Amino acid sequence: MTSPQSERHIELGGYAIAALAAILFSAKAILAKLLYRYSIDPITLMTLRLGMAAPVFMLVAGIETWRARARGSHLSGADWRQIALLGFLGYYVSSYLDFWGLQHIAAALERLILFLTPTLVLALGVLIYRRPVPVRQRWALLISYAGVLLVFVEHLRFDGGNVLFGSALVFAAALAYALYLLQSGELVARVGSLRLVSYVMLVSTLLCAVHYALVHDLATLRQPLPVLQLSLLNALMCTVAPVFLTMFAIARIGAGRSSQ
Numbered sequence: 001m002t003s004p005q006s007e008r009h010i011e012l013g014g015y016a017i018a019a020l021a022a023i024l025f026s027a028k029a030i031l032a033k034l035l036y037r038y039s040i041d042p043i044t045l046m047t048l049r050l051g052m053a054a055p056v057f058m059l060v061a062g063i064e065t066w067r068a069r070a071r072g073s074h075l076s077g078a079d080w081r082q083i084a085l086l087g088f089l090g091y092y093v094s095s096y097l098d099f100w101g102l103q104h105i106a107a108a109l110e111r112l113i114l115f116l117t118p119t120l121v122l123a124l125g126v127l128i129y130r131r132p133v134p135v136r137q138r139w140a141l142l143i144s145y146a147g148v149l150l151v152f153v154e155h156l157r158f159d160g161g162n163v164l165f166g167s168a169l170v171f172a173a174a175l176a177y178a179l180y181l182l183q184s185g186e187l188v189a190r191v192g193s194l195r196l197v198s199y200v201m202l203v204s205t206l207l208c209a210v211h212y213a214l215v216h217d218l219a220t221l222r223q224p225l226p227v228l229q230l231s232l233l234n235a236l237m238c239t240v241a242p243v244f245l246t247m248f249a250i251a252r253i254g255a256g257r258s259s260q
Helices: 004-036 042-071 077-101 107-114 117-129 135-156 160-191 193-215 225-253
Strands: none
Touching (some): 004 042, 004 107, 042 077, 042 193, 077 107, 077 160, 107 160, 117 135, 117 160, 160 193, 160 225
């Protein structure tokens, strides 16, 4: 049984981990803008990103699977279906919509829209699980959306069509990621953060590879050295590190608060 002081330390650590993950995730928008200068499309960007990150996730998945078997821990069919759903929502659908949206809007506006993710987690928690929303969080929701609306209107003045379309894509990405966070919070306690995130990311990588193979020739993965260097940075600093950090944060403080 943990003491209140120990629980407080765990909670503060969870917030610190979540903040670091958010900072690292934010950098991906800047890298994406740099990569788009080389005329690559979102699915190529994603394939390079996840393809370079995949060996890390495969290694972690192998180690965690071995440890789970040693403990006699096995996943049910329902667990595997949920993992597949998380892989589809979190780093396939959400990432694709986000990178697509970044072709049409500024990185600053993209980050601002993605910062609405905590509000979407709260809203989905109310709709799906009937969780109450404290008064302070209701005011936070109102202020968040008012601020985003002000910035959004300002961007519309310069390029209305692209901003509207790109913002809709990024908002849809935030919604998909909010669903991912909400569903992963229910599973991480049973499966374990390292095991879960490695499985989920491998599912996302497989889906991305299939998507890429359907629309491109494999030869187009031969990119200039700067593209490969930026993609490696995107894979390690903006994918591997924050993905694991996010799961660690969820394990400590839950999906709703870790997304804040």
